[in-house]
Amino acid sequence: MLKPKRGIPSWLHLHLVYELLVQYVVSPDTDTKTAKHYIDHPFLMKLLDLFDSEDPRERECIKSILHRIYGKFMLLEILGSIINGFALPMKEEHKVFLARVSIPLHKPKALETYHSQLSYCTTQFVAKVCRLADTIIMGLSKCWPVTNSQKEVLFLGELEEVLDGTGTVEFQRCMVPLFRQIARSINRSHYQVAERALFLWNSDHIVELISQNRTLILPILFDALQKNTTQYHWNQYKERKGKCRELEEQRELIWQRLEAAAV
Numbered sequence: 212m213l214k215p216k217r218g219i220p221s222w223l224h225l226h227l228v229y230e231l232l233v234q235y236v237v238s239p240d241t242d243t244k245t246a247k248h249y250i251d252h253p254f255l256m257k258l259l260d261l262f263d264s265e266d267p268r269e270r271e272c273i274k275s276i277l278h279r280i281y282g283k284f285m286l287l288e289i290l291g292s293i294i295n296g297f298a299l300p301m302k303e304e305h306k307v308f309l310a311r312v313s314i315p316l317h318k319p320k321a322l323e324t325y326h327s328q329l330s331y332c333t334t335q336f337v338a339k340v341c342r343l344a345d346t347i348i349m350g351l352s353k354c355w356p357v358t359n360s361q362k363e364v365l366f367l368g369e370l371e372e373v374l375d376g377t378g379t380v381e382f383q384r385c386m387v388p389l390f391r392q393i394a395r396s397i398n399r400s401h402y403q404v405a406e407r408a409l410f411l412w413n414s415d416h417i418v419e420l421i422s423q424n425r426t427l428i429l430p431i432l433f434d435a436l437q438k439n440t441t442q443y444h445w446n447q448y449k450e451r452k453g454k455c456r457e458l459e460e461q462r463e464l465i466w467q468r469l470e471a472a473a474v
């Protein structure tokens with residue numbers, strides 16, 4: 212391992228080494244089992260020792276690497292089952308952990324590499340304490356990805372799982388901002404985002420929640436559901452036309468389900 216205390220000139224070289232490690236950790240091609248063999252306890256202890264470094268850039272770099280290592284290999288994989296075993300009533304520190312760690316972990320660019328584990332953790336919180344559902348939903352809304360459609364699809368998937376465990380009371384606390392966000396997603400010109408958002412209606416539980424407050428929710432969704440998909444910029448491309456039609460059919464289905472629920 213590298214020793215702490217190094218001068219400014221060597222940082223360039225050192226940075227490359229750290230960068231290599233970061234890339235290895237975050238790469239989707241990295242086999243987790245193999246990686247765990249090398250990024251083991253002694254390795255992590257040595258990495259922690261490097262916090263002694265006098266160079267703040269190095270400390271910052273190590274912090275970020277540890278964050279990613281925990282995100283990918285350790286914390287999240289076991290955390291879900293730990294949360295599942297939390298005693299009730301849930302300790303305040305665990306709720307703080309949800310708000311300060313689990314939710315902000317949705318922000319990093321590398322989310323895709325650990326999203327399924329993270330999503331498992333958040334749904335475990337809801338499964339344990341139903342009342343936390345709106346904390347999570349509002350938390351997700353706050354760090355909702357605006358420009359990254361792949362991330363947005365992941366968020367919508369997680370939202371569906373959380374909503375499936377959400378009760379009426381929690382739902383009503385967050386439904387207005389929630390459906391403003393869903394309307395924006397339905398309205399996206401990116402096909403997969405719009406489709407994933409419309410998919411929420413495949414859940415009977417979510418349809419039931421919506422129908423209880425449809426007079427409030429439908430006006431929020433109206434514009435997005437009315438959207439004329441022929442305006443989608445890719446419509447001129449033949450292979451996309453089928454996709455637009457599917458989206459149209461999905462919208463149609465939603466109207467039917469909403470009408471049926473309204474009777």
Ligand SMILES: *[C@@H]1O[C@H](CO)[C@@H](O)[C@H](O)[C@H]1NC(C)=O
Nearest residue numbers: 394395396398399431434435
């Ligand atoms: C949908 O997108 C259009 C522009 O593409 C925008 O003018 C409109 O306000 C959006 N509607 C919603 C509900 O987000």
Ligand SMILES: *[C@@H]1O[C@H](CO)[C@@H](O)[C@H](O)[C@H]1NC(C)=O
Nearest residue numbers: 379383422423424425426427
């Ligand atoms: C939502 O629906 C419930 C029961 O269906 C009702 O008691 C509540 O007032 C509604 N909330 C709003 C904001 O409309």
Ligand SMILES: *[C@@H]1O[C@H](CO)[C@@H](O)[C@H](O)[C@H]1NC(C)=O
Nearest residue numbers: 437438439440441442443446
């Ligand atoms: C949708 O937009 C296209 C082109 O802007 C138009 O030709 C078509 O009539 C519109 N369809 C509906 C149902 O509004």
